[in-house]
Amino acid sequence: MSIELNKYDFAFLTSKVINYKQELSVVEKEKKIQQLRGNCQVSNMLWRIQKRISIFSEYKEIFQLLRNGEYFKAWCQAEQTEIAIKFLLKNFPDDKKLVEGIRQHIQKLQQLYPYRLFTSTVIVVKQAKCSICGQKLLLRHNCEHKIGKVYNGEMCCKIITDCELKGVDIVSNPEHKYTVLFTTNEKGEQIDHYNYSGIQKLMKLWITPFQNWDYKVTISYMPKQKAYNDDEFCPCGSALFYKDCCKNKPGIKHRLFVIG
Known part of the structure; x- marks a missing residue:
């Protein structure tokens, strides 16, 4: 077998010359051959390579979707990549160092999203x-x-x-993150009413797919504009009831993301 695990390291998987689709096709063909031969250990190693390629390919796709302003599609893809990392590490925990950066960036990206329900x-x-x-x-x-x-x-x-x-x-904490609540118009068509300003700020800094980036979160309190009912959702967007969130706070909690 000519396919080697060590070839698919961070440098190769993030290089500009890699063709993810082509690499996946080559590995899949070899895996089918090894499966027919009953070489379970080799077949598992090839599955491992497939997951490595897919994770980096999907992460790059997340970046492209965000650059194109397709925020919900990027959110869904981020969840799929997060799941792929989970199962890769369940079977091959030694790959943590390879994919940990992507996992952390996905979690930070998800925190920038305005989705709460x-x-x-x-x-x-x-x-x-x-x-x-x-x-x-x-x-x-x-x-x-x-x-x-x-x-x-x-x-x-x-x-x-x-x-x-x-x-x-x-x-507020779903098993499946793609089940975001959206409003609809009179025709029943989905309307994306969310504010993606945090992500838009990030994308002014995030220029290349595998570039490192980070941000800091500061908390401030905005003056309360009116009297809120205890059992209505808190206007801070926490998905908690007002009585369980900002009722006894000096104002309405506001998170500010400082990108840099």
Whole structure:
């Protein structure tokens, strides 16, 4: 096998000459060959390489989406990249040094977003199966495969084959970050009413995809413009009720991001 793990280091994955799509195609073809041969260890190593390439490729895509003003798409992509990093490190914790910078930047980027309220679905799973062996997953009798672990170059996940939707809640800490609440117009079309000024300030500094950047957060209190009801959402955007947030504060909390 001509593909080597050490080739896909930080310098190569952030270089201007790399073609992510082409590299992924080459690795995928080799992984299929090794899977057919039953070389589980090699197949897992190739999965590791695929995740490395995908994470850096997706991070660059986040940058491009932000440059184009496609803020919600960038938010969704950031969540997917965050998940990819989680599962890479679950299987190969030695890669932490390679992807830790991207993980930290994604978390800092998410804090700049104005999203505070999300939907969360309540689902009862009636039937599911293992993606590796196809065996039904039962309460007391499951297969030997662990969700999130890689077997012969494929990550195990639970495939839901039958479920029931019980309800939808509004939450501030969602399981799925893409479930952002948006307003709609009379035609039912989604309206993006959010203020992305913090991200816009960042993008004046963030010029190249893998450039290092940071910011500081300062807290100040703005004068209260009116009397607020205890059970209405606090105008500071915390997604908490006014009585649980800024009621007893000297004003309405305001976060200022100093980019630099």
